[in-house]
Amino acid sequence: MNENRARRRDRRRARRARRRIRAPRHVNAVLRSVIGPTLKWLFHIETENRHMVHQLKPPYVLIANHACFLDPLMVNCQINAPVHYVVSDANFRSRLVGFALDLVGSIPKTKAMSDLETVKNIVKVKATGGIIGVYPEGQNTWDGHTLPIFPATAKLFKALKIPVVAAKVQGAFLSMPRWARSYRRGRVVISFALVYSAEQLKAASVDEVHSGISEALEHDEFEYQRRTMVPYRGKNRAEYLEIVLCVCPHCHSIGRLHSRADTLSCESCGYQVRFTAYGFFESGNGRPLYHATIRSWNLWQSDHLRRTAQQYAAAQxxxxxxxxxxxxxxxxxxxxxxxxxxxxxxxxxxxxxxxxxxxxxxxxxxxxxxxxxxxxxxxxxxxxxxxxxxxxxxxxxxxxxxxxxxxxxxxxxxxxxx
Known part of the structure; x- marks a missing residue:
């Protein structure tokens, strides 16, 4: 059994090494003409500084904050040329999904680990004058805030020596949260900016490049929402919220939260909050509101889990x-x-x-x-x-x-x- 599994793995490694990264322009044109208007209607997508990417000649790197499952399509539909996104190789395990990703020239990458084959494919796309799409966070956000950027990303960009463009996606997290099973209709704004020209990239240090791309993608969905106050309307807004929030802020029990419709409740102490159309929590039963946002709650629970893990390890x-x-x-x-x-x-x-x-x-x-x-x-x-x-x-x-x-x-x- 193990020998058969090893042989199959070797064959798949060989096929992966032979994979050709290409994206026919007519496929991209069809996607933009069909999917683009649909996404714009569903999510009320608006853009800022879009003309800049239309004037910039490839090759270049396109980076974006990963706010929801669909934001690669949202961004790609704003650009006239195919974008070769670096995508988790887990998505290629399905033959149908893998075929679709190959069709649009996606580059497979092992999540949360370095992958030399991915770098080789990125260099191939650059050599053909393509656009390389990178999500430097490595995964989409759990709480609406940009995740830390992998340090190796800046080194890669320095080595590529081509311009870096940022697409900051705002409103997409509340439109389609990572934990939700349905979307909400509100507004999504995609802002484009040139982070580094090839000359600026050459002159900057690796640390400066890391700081530059981190600053360009920095986004807190709830701070943004406090300024805009756009309602995101949909049914069962809190449903499945316990997929991300697992610690009760009132009794500190772990794994006892349960969602239903627009409310999240603790089965141990009865603590309850309501998740509003504006993306903020309201107290549901007269008890204190410990956290107004998912971001605040998640930061607190992560620290609570850290202290719990330390105490558990020390107690043996x-x-x-x-x-x-x-x-x-x-x-x-x-x-x-x-x-x-x-x-x-x-x-x-x-x-x-x-x-x-x-x-x-x-x-x-x-x-x-x-x-x-x-x-x-x-x-x-x-x-x-x-x-x-x-x-x-x-x-x-x-x-x-x-x-x-x-x-x-x-x-x-x-x-x-x-």
């Missing part, structure tokens, strides 16, 4: 910190289709993740020191590399929170390395 307890009663685990590698591995109960300890199979087999242990590139894919799947393979964990409960696992594993890894 035998019981797990977290546990999921029913999960399914699949195994694969990069863009290869995943294969079922096991179903069972997942437990998190100070130094390891343990899978207890439903069938009475031996527990499968993943030492935290062996785990690399841990991230959440599509808001629900926990993915990480260990022992040369990719593992994907899916919680049976659709409201299960893998985000808290991602945060806490990182905190525990930091505790172990400190």
């Amino acid at each position: 307890l035998c019981d797990p910190l977290f546990e999921e009663a029913r999960v399914s685990v699949r195994i694969g590698y990069k863009s290869s289709p995943l294969e079922p591995l096991e179903r069972g109960r997942l437990q998190l300890y100070a130094d390891r993740i343990v899978l207890l199979p439903e069938r009475r087999g031996e527990p499968i242990t993943f030492p935290l020191r062996d785990i690399e590139g841990i991230n959440v894919q599509n808001s629900e799947h926990l993915e990480f590399y260990a022992r040369g393979s990719l593992y994907r964990v899916t919680i049976d409960d659709r409201r299960g929170n893998t985000y808290k696992w991602n945060l806490t594993v990182r905190h525990l890894q930091h505790c172990c390395s400190a």
Whole structure:
């Protein structure tokens, strides 16, 4: 079984190395003429300084803040030439989605890890005079605020020696939050700006380039919303919010929040808030409003999980910190289709993740020191590399929170390395 899996992996690696990155202009023209007007109508998209990108001759790098699932299409439809986006290789595991991404010239990239093959493909696109689309955060935001930029991004841009253009996307997070199952109608504004010309990029240091692109993409959706106060109308606005928010600010219980329609409640203490059409919380039952925004709540809960992880690791307890009663685990590698591995109960300890199979087999242990590139894919799947393979964990409960696992594993890894 393992030998067959290894042979399939080698064949897929070879196919990936032979992948040709190309995007026919007629395909891009059809997408812009069909999808562009639809997105503009659905999300009320407006642009600022769009003429600048029309006047700039490729090759150049187009960077953007990753606010929602659809913002690559929103941005691409504003540009007259194809954009070769760097895309998580997880999206290529589906043959249909992979075919569509190949059709528009997407460049596969392993999430949260360095990938030399991706750099080679980026250089190929530059050589053909194409536009390279990069999301320097590496994933779309959980709370409406720009995530930290990967330091290696600035080094890559310095090496490419071509202009860098920023598209700041505002309003897209509240239009389609990462945790939501439906969109809301409000307004999206895309602002274009030239961050660096080729000459400016050459003269700047790596640290200056990093600061420049970070500043160009810096965005807080709720600070922006306080200035604009655009209503984002839709049904069940709080539904599935427990996918990102997992700690009650009143009783500090973890994993006891539950959403319904426009409200988020704690099943332990009864604390309740209402999520309004303007994207802010209101107190739902007369208790204090601890956090007015998802951003504020998420910052507080991340710090709470960090302190909880530190205390748990120091106490050397035998019981797990977290546990999921029913999960399914699949195994694969990069863009290869995943294969079922096991179903069972997942437990998190100070130094390891343990899978207890439903069938009475031996527990499968993943030492935290062996785990690399841990991230959440599509808001629900926990993915990480260990022992040369990719593992994907899916919680049976659709409201299960893998985000808290991602945060806490990182905190525990930091505790172990400190």
